[in-house]
Amino acid sequence: MKNLLADKSSGEDIIVKVKDVTIGGGNLTFISGPCAVENLDTLMAIGEGLKAQGVHMIRGGAFKPRTSPYDFQGLGIEGLKILKAVGEKYNMPVVSEVMDASQIEEALKYVDMIQVGSRNMYNYTFLKELGKLQVPVLLKRGMSATLSEWIYAAEYILKEGNMNVVMCERGIRTFETITRNTLDLNAVAMIKEHYRLPVLVDPSHGTGRRELVKPMSIAGVSAGADGVILESHITPDNSVSDARQTINIKAVGEIMEQCKIVRSVL
């Protein structure tokens, strides 16, 4: 892993601008929203709440890669339109998952940052296409990807000329079953020590348990993360998916507060 564009030795730390939000460079960025975009009214209410808490960007799934083909697959483009409407209303850039190179062009009409999901981290055709654009990319770690594979996935994008890559640790697959995944903060610390990419943590998917989101958010920031992605909803128990790990708007604000305090003293 020598001489990669991602290496600290290859240049200054990478700072990614998503409209007027800056990720990296000492900033602490918060992205929040529901697992899946459900409808305009609900997302508007969520957006209003998150904006009031000072959240920087809004997220929500429109193209949902689901294990079963019989499960809800998301609203697709319709979902992206809703996201864009809410993002514009509350002046928050939006990020959403795109599953394939073929969806990039259409998606870019609506989103400000493209998320490469855990299942697509090894989709090198997709990564190369993203590398040819200047769109900010949120690159989630594959659920069993080594740090080295994850960095190389980023390198696929950087190598093509797009330096706007933000890493996101979202939990790895281990033998443990009491948490949905095992949020791996070692990887976060490794990136901050050895690479120049910004990195966020996603303790919602990373643990799959609501009560762990707060301590693991703070721990993530302490390990060096440049921000946190929080799955939230106005009525978490009514989420169409991932209810068990979703927190309410007020909890988002409390977590942000604690994270900022910790960041300020470190």
Add this chain to the structure above:
Amino acid sequence: MKNLLADKSSGEDIIVKVKDVTIGGGNLTFISGPCAVENLDTLMAIGEGLKAQGVHMIRGGAFKPRTSPYDFQGLGIEGLKILKAVGEKYNMPVVSEVMDASQIEEALKYVDMIQVGSRNMYNYTFLKELGKLQVPVLLKRGMSATLSEWIYAAEYILKEGNMNVVMCERGIRTFETITRNTLDLNAVAMIKEHYRLPVLVDPSHGTGRRELVKPMSIAGVSAGADGVILESHITPDNSVSDARQTINIKAVGEIMEQCKIVRSVL
């Protein structure tokens, strides 16, 4: 996992025809060839050797999903042309990996069966596109996919109408480092007990060690596998990739012999 098209209870066991080769239905199918297509002369020599041993189909990588963007990425379409030439010369259907929905149409001019590699098992856009065709698909297990996720990946294809799906166990990621992967024969036995899909084993990638290919091939057939994929080369140590797990043509014949004997007595 109830009421899937893949379930044994949903119908007869699935038999997949690739030109005049039949996979499943009590047949024992052998597929062999180099990790990567290197050039016409080498592949012709390999093809000649494999045909003489009675191998049914030839394989070789043209689009190579490599961890590092700086590694050899395969010959691409040029590689598929070479495969087709050798397949036609020795009357063996060819299978090769395609990495993305966008490559399917072009690839189908040259290959008889499309391999979905381990890194793309969760690429649902790709799987859905393959479901809309009638092309035989070799669906490798994701390197950390649960059996349930793997079956659901097949279901993405079946659901769209393409019943020509062959599973391939190629080793899972565990804590063990002495083998490249851990070939999981439990999953093979589970499929034969509970699902109606044919399943092959790939002990070359599955173990990453040449000396284990023979015992694990025989063990795979004993666990119920419908065939074996063997990475082979006329001069294994000269393979451009994966030399450590590649065997020579004579070894392919010996392994086939043993597998057939075991199958005949079970």
Add this chain to the structure above:
Amino acid sequence: MKNLLADKSSGEDIIVKVKDVTIGGGNLTFISGPCAVENLDTLMAIGEGLKAQGVHMIRGGAFKPRTSPYDFQGLGIEGLKILKAVGEKYNMPVVSEVMDASQIEEALKYVDMIQVGSRNMYNYTFLKELGKLQVPVLLKRGMSATLSEWIYAAEYILKEGNMNVVMCERGIRTFETITRNTLDLNAVAMIKEHYRLPVLVDPSHGTGRRELVKPMSIAGVSAGADGVILESHITPDNSVSDARQTINIKAVGEIMEQCKIVRSVL
């Protein structure tokens, strides 16, 4: 891992005698019995059945290492006495788990072979004590032990002078949840290629699913195993523990038949 007593290069393959039963040296040995010794009558009935099938040795847990301190911990010495009575009645050597160096002396009054369970593979004090005796030892692999660690555990015994060590692969811990463990036949093949220790497989614990015991037994023998340990009961559904993976006496006979056929042709 050079220059170990366990290495093939250090001498002839090790053959272990347990009374008149020989493990290794080309023999195919079958050990069977219930997960836990329950009472004399039940074990006598099991022993009678197993003897009639040609099983070589009887097993049964008396000291049960249970995850919860509130679960049934086994009958202890009373259980060993029952085992000995049944073993003598049907002329089958008995093997049972001992959990600690302090139990060895007492246990040796009743058992012919001491099992080191998965949880105790790293208990080096225990291993060293076993090394000072000439008792046959059945060394189960730790649930997440690398092959290297497992071989070194055997070496702890060999180094002290006791060469009567039989390895037993019993499934490793992976991300997969549909099977209780993942029986790792790669490790079996590795041992037969590189080490001179006999090795058995335990597909009952290794898979935790009754329907997988037969295919994985045959696969284990095909991978090179010197024998199989089968959890059995006269009425499997009434087992006090591990009922889900326990088979009946008739099934034991059928599996033995298939394993012997495969062994005879390889």
Add this chain to the structure above:
Amino acid sequence: MKNLLADKSSGEDIIVKVKDVTIGGGNLTFISGPCAVENLDTLMAIGEGLKAQGVHMIRGGAFKPRTSPYDFQGLGIEGLKILKAVGEKYNMPVVSEVMDASQIEEALKYVDMIQVGSRNMYNYTFLKELGKLQVPVLLKRGMSATLSEWIYAAEYILKEGNMNVVMCERGIRTFETITRNTLDLNAVAMIKEHYRLPVLVDPSHGTGRRELVKPMSIAGVSAGADGVILESHITPDNSVSDARQTINIKAVGEIMEQCKIVRSVL
């Protein structure tokens, strides 16, 4: 996992006193020292340095459970005597690993707290013996133990009447190879949410990389840990074992400083 003595619902949070050091109850406890006790002079120098930094307890291995029987196995009782001498000189309680029930009595002449190492977490005979005493126990997590198994291991001690149990997360075994283990802070947060046991983190073994010890210590405290165990040496590169993860005395002080600041604001 209902109605355990370890459950929060079973009573007040457990506070463990080791001489005049208190673990739990809102305290932040630091334990440090070398991987292995080497000789009196070196440990005296380390002890002097650690005391000056405000470290509460000193640690050092005397009985070393090593993977290979041919590796250095520690100084044994001689090592414990050195530990005791240093602990008395600098008024720091000492903790050291004991490998087996048979060593407890002798060890208690020298140590103030007994460490159950990762390899012995499932050694239930040992745990039960510790439960019959009132000695403080540092219970390291098994390298692949689920949280549930680890809690039950503690319960083995609690159930016998010894409530002086301190948990220690020391990294789990995953597919990742760039770190020695994966320090699992999710488990720390889970314990603080659901159980009444104090829990420490060991980022030295947990990551195996010197540069990660500081960020993961702070992250551990942020996740709720009651203290940190730091492997240290006056000349880390000269450690007889684990040099790669050992830090110097000054670094211990810096990490303590940062941890205390974070704790004070949370």
